[in-house]
Amino acid sequence: MANTKHATIYDVAEKAGVSIPTVSRxxxxxxxxxxxxxxxxxxxxxxxxxxxFSNARGLAxxxxxxLGLVAADFSDFWFSQVxxxxxxxxxxxxxxxxxxxxxxxPEDEPKFLRLLTERHVDGVxxxxxSCADESGHLTRLKESGIPVVTxxxxxxxxxxxxxxxxxxxxxxxxxxxxxxxxxxxxxMLSGPPDWRSACDRTEGYLQALRTTGxxxxxxxxxxxTWLHKSGYLGMKRLLENKTPFTAVFxxxxxxxxxxxxxxxxxxxxxxxxxxxxxxxxxPEAEFSDPPLTTIRQPxxxxxxxxxxLLVQIIEDGEATPNQILFDTELIVRxxxxxxxx
Amino acid sequence: MANTKHATIYDVAEKAGVSIPTVSRxxxxxxxxxxxxxxxxxxxxxxxxxxxFSNARGLAxxxxxxLGLVAADFSDFWFSQVxxxxxxxxxxxxxxxxxxxxxxxPEDEPKFLRLLTERHVDGVxxxxxSCADESGHLTRLKESGIPVVTxxxxxxxxxxxxxxxxxxxxxxxxxxxxxxxxxxxxxMLSGPPDWRSACDRTEGYLQALRTTGxxxxxxxxxxxTWLHKSGYLGMKRLLENKTPFTAVFxxxxxxxxxxxxxxxxxxxxxxxxxxxxxxxxxPEAEFSDPPLTTIRQPxxxxxxxxxxLLVQIIEDGEATPNQILFDTELIVRxxxxxxxx
DNA sequence: GTGAAAGCGCTAACAT
DNA sequence: ATGTTAGCGCTTTCAC
Numbered sequence: 001m002a003n004t005k006h007a008t009i010y011d012v013a014e015k016a017g018v019s020i021p022t023v024s025r026x027x028x029x030x031x032x033x034x035x036x037x038x039x040x041x042x043x044x045x046x047x048x049x050x051x052x053f054s055n056a057r058g059l060a061x062x063x064x065x066x067l068g069l070v071a072a073d074f075s076d077f078w079f080s081q082v083x084x085x086x087x088x089x090x091x092x093x094x095x096x097x098x099x100x101x102x103x104x105x106p107e108d109e110p111k112f113l114r115l116l117t118e119r120h121v122d123g124v125x126x127x128x129x130s131c132a133d134e135s136g137h138l139t140r141l142k143e144s145g146i147p148v149v150t151x152x153x154x155x156x157x158x159x160x161x162x163x164x165x166x167x168x169x170x171x172x173x174x175x176x177x178x179x180x181x182x183x184x185x186x187x188m189l190s191g192p193p194d195w196r197s198a199c200d201r202t203e204g205y206l207q208a209l210r211t212t213g214x215x216x217x218x219x220x221x222x223x224x225t226w227l228h229k230s231g232y233l234g235m236k237r238l239l240e241n242k243t244p245f246t247a248v249f250x251x252x253x254x255x256x257x258x259x260x261x262x263x264x265x266x267x268x269x270x271x272x273x274x275x276x277x278x279x280x281x282x283p284e285a286e287f288s289d290p291p292l293t294t295i296r297q298p299x300x301x302x303x304x305x306x307x308x309l310l311v312q313i314i315e316d317g318e319a320t321p322n323q324i325l326f327d328t329e330l331i332v333r334x335x336x337x338x339x340x341x
Numbered sequence: 342m343a344n345t346k347h348a349t350i351y352d353v354a355e356k357a358g359v360s361i362p363t364v365s366r367x368x369x370x371x372x373x374x375x376x377x378x379x380x381x382x383x384x385x386x387x388x389x390x391x392x393x394f395s396n397a398r399g400l401a402x403x404x405x406x407x408l409g410l411v412a413a414d415f416s417d418f419w420f421s422q423v424x425x426x427x428x429x430x431x432x433x434x435x436x437x438x439x440x441x442x443x444x445x446x447p448e449d450e451p452k453f454l455r456l457l458t459e460r461h462v463d464g465v466x467x468x469x470x471s472c473a474d475e476s477g478h479l480t481r482l483k484e485s486g487i488p489v490v491t492x493x494x495x496x497x498x499x500x501x502x503x504x505x506x507x508x509x510x511x512x513x514x515x516x517x518x519x520x521x522x523x524x525x526x527x528x529m530l531s532g533p534p535d536w537r538s539a540c541d542r543t544e545g546y547l548q549a550l551r552t553t554g555x556x557x558x559x560x561x562x563x564x565x566t567w568l569h570k571s572g573y574l575g576m577k578r579l580l581e582n583k584t585p586f587t588a589v590f591x592x593x594x595x596x597x598x599x600x601x602x603x604x605x606x607x608x609x610x611x612x613x614x615x616x617x618x619x620x621x622x623x624p625e626a627e628f629s630d631p632p633l634t635t636i637r638q639p640x641x642x643x644x645x646x647x648x649x650l651l652v653q654i655i656e657d658g659e660a661t662p663n664q665i666l667f668d669t670e671l672i673v674r675x676x677x678x679x680x681x682x
Numbered sequence: 683g684t685g686a687a688a689g690c691g692c693t694a695a696c697a698t
Numbered sequence: 699a700t701g702t703t704a705g706c707g708c709t710t711t712c713a714c
Binding site: 006008009010020021024027028052053055056057058059060061062 | 690691692693694
């Protein structure tokens with residue numbers, strides 16, 4: 001396979017008995033080629049296994065068919081799922097992703113700027129690079145004319161292109177489920193308050209509580225990070241507080257599992273003594289002890305939708321709508337039970 | 342920032358009062374430029390913030406300064422850590438990574454082949470794409486002249502460039518630790534037997550056992566996958582088998598945690614009733630219940646080393662040694678205790 | 683040590 | 699509907 005000498009558009013043109021631009025036209029799916037010529041050229045291309053050389057295309061057309069990828073954390077489950085979908089979608093449109101490091105670190109900004117100035121990516125996808133100051137980057141990029149789509153950081157007022165999941169609805173759904181089970185003292189272990197997704201889940205929780213007419217008890221709300229450790233520590237604090245609760249909404253599954261560890265250490269059973277609902281439906285959720293009831297987000301589909309949006313903006317200049325919100329799904333397992341007075 | 346018009350080498354040459362090739366020479370660190378000229382040009386470059394346009398370089402030089410990345414599974418902890426290190430190292434050498442999908446799926450082969458024929462990556466890094474038939478891909482790629490480095494799939498006899506961790510040593514270290522604690526009936530929950538890393542950990546386990554003079558009991562060895570679920574199911578089988586054991590070596594932390602869940606369900610305490618040691622030291626290990634004793638692998642460093650090797654092969658044609666093996670580290674926490682008859 | 687000339691493989695006007 | 703002519707921004711001979 002792949003001998004060092006690569007067929008060029010010239011070889012195809014010669015073999016097909018046409019000029020180079022004509023081949024170029026079929027390569028780019030231009031309408032102005034006769035059906036027979038197009039078919040004939042396509043046959044030759046297939047037969048030779050010809051692949052256009054992307055650097056040459058990029059140099060001539062100012063397009064690279066590569067997309068920049070900026071993520072806050074590669075080890076995040078959200079990242080791995082979203083990128084899986086994004087990659088598939090990108091390939092289907094003839095694009096590739098180029099890794100552009102993380103965005104949270106302000107000193108990394110020059111690095112991913114080089115993606116634009118040096119590698120000339122056609123657009124960039126932010127995968128939950130949603131730190132406090134992220135929208136600054138995004139807006140600046142967008143204003144400099146480069147297409148940008150973000151996921152996991154829903155900021156509708158910004159007008160930026162983004163696809164996310166309905167976190168308010170998800171938080172509400174989780175809380176309503178607990179409420180429906182008869183629980184009234186529902187604690188919450190939240191993610192970092194400077195993340196929009198965490199805020200929104202909190203908002204959903206508050207909305208659900210408000211519906212019942214009883215106010216949320218601030219002592220039952222603990223802010224933390226997205227990590228297992230945070231759930232563990234958060235639950236310890238909750239337990240020390242002595243404010244009674246019979247259920248908890250953990251803003252992700254890792255937090256939930258950390259909380260369960262702390263609960264077990266304290267001799268409390270789940271769900272007999274306290275019910276707990278997570279968020280994300282990570283692979284471990286199904287096999288944790290007990291199997292975790294949780295809120296599932298269609299992450300892979302989000303990656304696909306975000307990439308589709310990005311490609312659309314690149315190729316058509318704009319996309320409407322440019323903000324897409326997916327729904328969550330409640331996955332009932334056995335970490336929650338009816339409140340039995 | 343970034344106005345649409347990008348400075349070119351021509352602009353630099355003009356401003357510096359030299360010819361274009363001279364600027365090109367300093368860009369590529371060629372020796373044949375006088376010190377003053379070089380400094381002068383470099384100043385202009387810095388001052389203008391000039392960035393060479395990689396497509397043009399690639400077209401002219403047949404080099405792209407991009408590396409292909411092929412991974413079996415983006416959600417794997419190994420992937421996220423190795424890629425983090427790899428990315429940093431790549432940037433330091435002026436390279437970027439392009440995502441090239443997963444390799445296990447045979448039908449994906451054409452896709453990452455396009456990375457080579459169309460995008461002309463300078464080399465490709467395989468991140469534990471270590472399915473049974475992987476070395477076929479690798480060898481074919483290497484033979485077609487493209488530099489390849491792999492991680493997480495140690496096959497020294499292949500002669501391929503690779504960096505990995507000493508899995509035999511790691512398996513031995515884990516087992517010896519348990520042995521040193523006085524355990525003699527040590528079960529093992531292994532990864533997939535078609536993965537070299539799993540085989541090697543098993544080999545280390547067997548070696549350690551052999552040293553003590555007592556043979557391994559096949560009933561105490563359960564093969565599975567790398568998933569949490571597999572540890573859970575594996576432990577259930579172990580428990581049903583009725584062959585007594587007081588300790589278990591789980592070939593990764595997720596397996597270990599799954600096993601602990603099953604143990605808890607069965608009313609057995611860790612480490613009082615059974616000691617368990619994991620492998621990897623994932624972030625959750627420290628906060629699981631109980632905190633997991635495990636074998637740590639320097640994954641980020643492996644990513645850096647692999648990339649360094651790849652760049653070396655690309656730039657110098659070869660690298661010696663082209664196989665690097667890192668040591669593991671025993672992390673003692675509290676999931677193992679002395680066997681108290 | 684430095685410059686002039688040519689060309690990498692393709693697309694983009696412009697013709698026809 | 700197709701061909702002609704110019705480049706895109708850089709590296710590379712090969713002169714001087």
